[in-house]
Amino acid sequence: MAAPRVGPGSVIDGYQIDSQIHKGGMATIWAIKTGPDETPLIMKVPRLAEGEDPAAIVGFEMEQMILPRLTGPHVPRFVASGDFRTLPYIVMEWIQGKSLHTRLPDLPLPPEEVADIGARVAVALDALHRQQVVHLDVKPSNVMVRPTGEMALIDFGLSHHLQLPDLLDEEFRLPYGTAPYMAPEQVLGERSEPRSDLFALGSLMYFFVTGTRPFGDPQSLKGLKKRLWRDPEPPRDLRPECPPWLQEIILRCLEVNPENRHPTAAQLALDLRTPAQVPLTARAERKGQDGFITAFKRRMEVDSILTVKKGPAAGDAPIIMVAVDFTTTGEPAANAMRAMIRQLMGAMPRARLACVNVLKLRRIGLDTTLDDEGEHKHLQRLIELRHWARPLELPEGAVTFHVLEATSPADAILDYARSNHIDHIVMGARERSTMRSLLGSVSGEVAAEAPCTVSVVRARAEED
Amino acid sequence: MLIAFLTDIHSNREAFSAVLAHAAARTKPVDRFVFLGDYVGYGADPQWTVETIAEMVDKGAIAIRGNHDEAAVGAAHGMNPAAASAIEWTNRHLDKAALRFLERLPLEVVDDDRLYVHADASAPDRWLYVIDGEAARISLEAAETRLVFSGHVHVPAIYGLSNIGKLTPFKPTPGVAIPLLAQRRWLGLIGSVGQPRDGDPAAAYATYDTHSAEITFHRVPYDVDKAAEKILAAGLPAGLASRLHAGR
Structure with missing residues (x-):
């Protein structure tokens, strides 16, 4: 040629x-x-x-x-x-922006900024995964920051489209990827696991918050395989300013078995955006690496990793948003909503629930949460939201609570659904009233405009 | 040009009709129908099936020969008892014109950069099954065209061969266009219209766009109950009816 x-x-x-x-x-x-x-x-x-x-x-x-x-x-x-x-x-x-690689001289970055970058990259990964593509080479130089702040992934030379022939799979015996970021299963040749990209993003966040790569930059297959059994130093050991919740999230991304990572990139993004509600496990407070014996035992059992069970597709781990409106719904309506949530969450154990309430502002600028009264209202709504969800008895980590402040509830719900890649919105129907016939209903507007499924719940009307 | 590949119809009128209707309903019309063999055997409508294909061939379609077509006009050697009894029944239910049509079918056809052959291209008249990468490689290496399209195995699949001899097997997802990249050679196994064996009872066929070099596999649900009832009513082996429901 x-x-x-x-x-x-x-x-x-x-x-x-x-x-x-x-x-x-x-x-x-x-x-x-x-x-x-x-x-x-x-x-x-x-x-x-x-x-x-x-x-x-x-x-x-x-x-x-x-x-x-x-x-x-x-x-x-x-x-x-x-x-x-x-x-x-x-x-x-030609994406008009810089890659995350240009940030390397600034490392380590403040933890809040790392979480923000991580959340935006996770949103981009979720968009990619929903299009059936696993990137398999997520690293700072392959992430471009658009002027809008949105992250764009570039270079699909190592990627795998799950519905197209994988030419790389059969072609080479050595794993392809970038050493510091490659997931353990990718090292072993697996190229169909979207959560490999979450591992790479975890490595990136670890690097950005500590200034050190979690697994170095090994140049041999043997060196690459070490991440199968040798755990990285916890980020907080290197950077005490890294909060426990961020260590929790990063170390969950770096779990050797993909099953133990976040089920989807959208769920990871949600965690990074709601630090106060990340359930903390032993990972959050981990200090030092595992001892020699533990690591050695893992090394001996490395074969069990070779038979990684394929996780269900993202469809089984959706984020469900329930928009709770305290002003119009009575107890029968609330019960009907909770019954609906129970059905959905029961059918999909890895689903996440985001409980959302819109605190309606009369006009932008006039009442804000900056004053004490506003803050009180916001907190009170959060408490009410938690109370509303209590009968669901969902485990910590399966549910998060959010109070949105907006003049238009429908717009607030739609914005939230779009930016958090919500899969299913559950909301109540407005009771029959003159107001609804005059103004139209929020649920009607949401159902018409939403990027996902919308279930509008109404308690069964009593027979006359 | 948009080509529709149909293969292994096996006298299943209901499946064949559903696929023709599906192809006719496309926004981009099919320019050429290519039939990759085995029009008869197993099913209850051999005469109608052969007549329909013969009419389409008169209008420009291409049809090649399959092992069941050959057996229907000659001896059913090497077949399992159910297939052999179906072939014997088929022979009695075809008129002279239909038998003559089957008799004259070519074993293979080269059409631009494409070879059409029912089974393994390295020995088209031996009817070997291309069931794995090794068989696919043998078939591709025997062909002189860049692309080979075949039937016979009743399970849709694609094999890509790179210029350094690496073979990539792939199971296509229905409805997803797959580019047959120009720098490789490709073998497309189309799957069966009238007797699918991959666990999905819906009829299988594929379309290939010569301009974009993309192949799309399709699945078309059809009236399986009716096709199965006809097989039983004709007195053909009951297993030939029940397997249509299972798609095995």
């Missing part, structure tokens, strides 16, 4: 090449000349001429296959790809 001749000024299939912006081991990235009102574009050209690494070719094939099938703000928009037989390339959106 002839070396692709791409250089400043050359025109390829109508795309005018501007300047080289990156030269990596597997591909070269060129800026494309675009008009002032057009989306900035880049052209990615694999380094086939050097051709020494077959992974460069296969990785490019994978990206060519996967990228056109992805949509949304959390990935670069695909524009075009070149014929592999003549000149292989991919033209895609």
Whole structure:
């Protein structure tokens, strides 16, 4: 195959090449000349001429296959790809922002910032996983921060689309990934586990909050496998400012068995955004690494990890949001809502419940929680919300409580559902009233606009 | 060009009709039908099935020969007792024109960068089953085209062969378009219209878009009860009816 001749000024299939912006081991990235009102574009050209690494070719094939099938703000928009037989390339959106790699000189970052970054990356991963793709190379240089603050994942050369042939799977005997971030099961060759990306994100958060990589940067397969039995130093040992809840979350991401990590990226994001409600286990207060004997025993039992049981799909671990409105619902209605929640949570033991109440502000700016009265109202609502959910008897960790302040309850519920990737909204129907016929109902508006399933619950009316 | 691949119809009129209706209802019309063999055997409607295919071939469809088609006009050697008894019954229920049509079917057809063959391409008349990666490799290596499309195994599958000889097996998800990347060679096993054996009783077929080089596998539910009742009413082995319900 002839070396692709791409250089400043050359025109390829109508795309005018501007300047080289990156030269990596597997591909070269060129800026494309675009008009002032057009989306900035880049052209990615694999380094086939050097051709020494077959992974460069296969990785490019994978990206060519996967990228056109992805949509949304959390990935670069695909524009075009070149014929592999003549000149292989991919033209895609040039994300105007910096990668998380540019933050490395600032490490360690404040724990709150790490949690915020982690939550935004988790949201991006959830969007990817819902499109049937496991990234398998989550690391700072593959996460771009858009000017909007949204995280976009780039480089799908090692990714696996669960509904397309996995060309990397059969191709190579060594695991492919980036050493500091690779999940244990990925080291063993598993490429179909979305929670491998949660492990990588856990490594990233550990690194960002401590300034140290949890498993170093091993260069051999033997070194990579060490993470199967050797636990990392707890983050709080290295950075006492790291709060117990963040250590809890990070160490849960770094669990060797994917079953012990968060079931989905959306659930991880929810935890990172509600620190006060993260149930703390022994992980939160762990000090020092396990002793030699414990680690040695694990090393001997490493085979049990080889037969990791495949977890159920994300559909079995949804986040269910219940919007509780104290002003219009009586006890029969509340009972009907709780009965509905019991059914849903009973059928899906790994589901999470987010109990939400909207504290209605009369007008923006006039009453805010900044004053004492506002804060009191907010706290009182939280207490009432917990009381409302008490009869459900849900274990700690399965439920979180949120009071949203907004002028429009419907907008607040919809915003919350969108930004937390809620799978199912349960809410009460407004009782029959003149107000409803005049103003329309919140549930009607939510049902029409929601990004997910909405169940509108009404207590069975008494017969006349 | 959009090609629809149908194979292993096995005299199942209900399944075949449902697939034709499904293909006709597509927003992008099918430009060419390709039948990959085994139109008869097992089911109760051989004459109607062969007539329908013959009419479509007159209008430009391609049809190749399967082992059951060959057996129906000759000897049913090497078949299990149920299949052999169905073939003997089939032969009695086909008219001369239908038998002549089956007799004249080619063993394989090359169409641009595609080879159509019922079973293993390395020995099309030996009717070997391509059931694993090794068999897929043998079949692909024997073909001279980039793509090979076959039936015979009644289970949908794709095998990709890279230029350094690595083989990637894949079980397709119905309705998801799969790109048959240009830098590899591919074997597509289409799955059966009239007697699926992968546990899903719905009829299987696939469409291939030559422009985007994408193949999409489809499953079409059909009136299994009716097809099964007809098999029993015809006095064919009862197992041939019950397996339609199980998709095995």
